[in-house]
Amino acid sequence: MFRAPIHWAFPVALLLASCGPKEVASDPRPTWYRDVEPLVAQHCATCHSAGSVTPFVLNTYDDFKAQATAIRTAVAAKIMPPWMPTSACNTYQGDRSLTQAQIDTLTGFIDDGLPLGDKKDEQMLSVTPSKLERVDLSLQPAVPYTPNSFATDQSRTDDYRCFIVDPQLTGARDLIGYQIVPGQLHEVHHVLVYTMSSTTAQGLDAAEDGPGWTCFGGPGSNNTSLVGAWAPGMPAIKYPNQTGITMNAGDVLVMQVHYNLANGAPTPDTSTVDLEFADVPVQWHAQMFPLVNHDFSMPPHTMGYSVEYSLPALGIPANLWGIAPHMHTKGVEISAEITHGDGTKSCLIDIPKWNFQWQQLYFFSNHAGIALKGDDSLSLKCTWDNPTDATVTWGENTADEMCLSFLYLTGAVQ
Numbered sequence: 001m002f003r004a005p006i007h008w009a010f011p012v013a014l015l016l017a018s019c020g021p022k023e024v025a026s027d028p029r030p031t032w033y034r035d036v037e038p039l040v041a042q043h044c045a046t047c048h049s050a051g052s053v054t055p056f057v058l059n060t061y062d063d064f065k066a067q068a069t070a071i072r073t074a075v076a077a078k079i080m081p082p083w084m085p086t087s088a089c090n091t092y093q094g095d096r097s098l099t100q101a102q103i104d105t106l107t108g109f110i111d112d113g114l115p116l117g118d119k120k121d122e123q124m125l126s127v128t129p130s131k132l133e134r135v136d137l138s139l140q141p142a143v144p145y146t147p148n149s150f151a152t153d154q155s156r157t158d159d160y161r162c163f164i165v166d167p168q169l170t171g172a173r174d175l176i177g178y179q180i181v182p183g184q185l186h187e188v189h190h191v192l193v194y195t196m197s198s199t200t201a202q203g204l205d206a207a208e209d210g211p212g213w214t215c216f217g218g219p220g221s222n223n224t225s226l227v228g229a230w231a232p233g234m235p236a237i238k239y240p241n242q243t244g245i246t247m248n249a250g251d252v253l254v255m256q257v258h259y260n261l262a263n264g265a266p267t268p269d270t271s272t273v274d275l276e277f278a279d280v281p282v283q284w285h286a287q288m289f290p291l292v293n294h295d296f297s298m299p300p301h302t303m304g305y306s307v308e309y310s311l312p313a314l315g316i317p318a319n320l321w322g323i324a325p326h327m328h329t330k331g332v333e334i335s336a337e338i339t340h341g342d343g344t345k346s347c348l349i350d351i352p353k354w355n356f357q358w359q360q361l362y363f364f365s366n367h368a369g370i371a372l373k374g375d376d377s378l379s380l381k382c383t384w385d386n387p388t389d390a391t392v393t394w395g396e397n398t399a400d401e402m403c404l405s406f407l408y409l410t411g412a413v414q
Contacts (some may be wrong), residue, residue, distance in 0.1 A: 030109040031117025032061050039106060040064060041125040043081045043096050047235060049131075065114055072110045075103055082233050082358035089335070089350035091365040094235075131236050132177045137275040139165035139253065143211050144268035147187060147259035150210045158189070158397040159259040162215035164201050165273060166252045174244035174285070177276035178237055180230035182257075183269040189258040189398055190231040190326075193273055194224040195251045216396050219254045226288040227253070228273070229324065229406065233358030238276070240321045240363055242283040243410055260398045284319070284410040291336065291380050293403040298392040303385045304332065307403060310339070310379040318411035320370040322363035323349050326404040329356045330392065333383040336405050341375030348378075349405075361408065369410070380405055 030036055040058055048058035057063055064071065074080035081096035098106075109115070141163035148159050167173075182188035196219060204213045204220045213220065227245045228237065239245070247253075257271055293309035325334045331354035338346040348370075349362060364370060382403035386392050392401050 029112045029115055030105045031115045031121065032064075032109070033117045033119055033123075034121035035105050035117075036064070036109045037061070038123055038125060039098070039102055043098060043102075046094075046096070047081075061114075061116065068110050068114060072107055075106050078103070082355070084351040084353065084355060084358055085362060086350050086352055089347035092362040093365050093367075094363075095365075132179055132238065132274060132276045134276055135179075135274045136277045137167050138272060139167060139275065140270050140272040141165060141211055141255065144183075144270045145211050145257075146268045147261060147266040149266065150208070150214075157261045159261070160214065160216045160256060160396060161212045161259065162204070162219050162254050162256045163212040164205055164252050165255050166198070167247065167275065169247055169249050169251065172246055172248050172281075174246050174278040174282045175227055175275060176239050176244040176278045176282065178228045179274045180228065180234075181272045181274070182230065183271045184267050185232075186263045187259050187261060187267060188269065188271060189260040191229065191258070191271060191273075192219075192226060192256045193228040194219050194226055194254045194256065195247055196221055196224045196254045198250055198252045201252050201254055215256050219256050224254070226290075226406070229288075229326075229361070231326065231359035232356060234360040236274075237361055239286065239408070240367065240369065243286045243321060243408075244278050244282040244284075245287065246285050258396070262398065286321070286408055286410045289407045289409050291378055291405045291407055293380060293382065294394045296382075296393065296401075296403065298330075298384060298386040298401070300389050300391060301387060303387070304383060305386060306381060306383040308379060308381045309403065311377055313341070313375050313377045314372055316374050316411065318372045318409050319368075320348075320364075320372055320407055320409055322361050322408035324359070324361040324406040324408075325349060325351060326359060326402055326406070327354055327356070327382060327384070328398060328401050330384040330386055330401055331356065331382065332385050334381065334403075334405070336378065336380045338370075338372065339377045339379060341373060346370075361406070363408070372409075372411075378407070 044058045048054045048056060050057055056067055075098065081098065083095060083097040085092060145161055148156065151159060180191050182191065200221050200223065207213060253273065255271065255273060291311060293307055296307040298305045323336060327334055333352050334354055335350040336348040338348060380403060384401055394400065394402060
């Protein structure tokens, strides 16, 4: 029998080892399939989807590659994904913000040449676009409207116009979601949608020439209820489970559109509101309640000008589900909090770096909402920079300012 000499044993062992299966070291670089595609699905593709107002979609590797330079710049600067509240105050449903580690993953992936990686690392992903689950009604004004077309002062840059959009309800329905789609993004500053009796709305419409009526300051009647709002950056809104805003038979919706012409000549606009109704009545009926401070006056060239406003104790219990802060373009910071009956405070929202282009209604991640007691009070703080030569006060125009936060509440509010 042939027996290998002892001094062959170690080389032979090495040779046999080298012929066996090898473990391939994992690529330490971020790759599309393993690292980046899940981030894009969770934080980007919900808005960058087909049919949305975003300028491009982000569904595939090729979609991402085509926009890689712009994505890197926006992500590194924390401009994208748009998310303004700080998590140190509270947490909210649908948080799109990225951690620094996730930002490093995306920028490193782009800097390394966008490696696809191994397709076996691809995960089964489910992207839920920022849209309603279904659209029961899609409403818009009967004819397009060109801002300032009926104004006596053609030089003004702001125009508020109200339009009737009639859901033709034959019975009470609970609105549980909506999406407002502006027709002309460059001139639609914001949109508010109210309920109003058909008789009142038709009277206001008939009193003026042209489609709709002029409505600076409000829709023209005190007997209205706010049901929805849109400002730049606001996605489709789905109210928390088993909550909704009731609309009654004979009510119409009035769409108040604020047009601003600072970005170009007037263009005919037809904005749309999509509605989703509950199949059965909701358990908790809600209202949009304004927490607002009208009383401020910013001197010219004043930076970091702040005002605070406190609402007296509610007097009765309520449940707070969400909050939608609103300022104009001079806004710097906005925050709101609860002062409890025992003097302790709870933070509702804190936006330390306001961006007018990215506003929305934030629902708290606590799916039961926040219980408010009768001796609780609410407060709001707004901070602006005023680099202009003008004194700035509360107003409807874009150059004016607002200190406002809508609250989505259930339970009666006095």
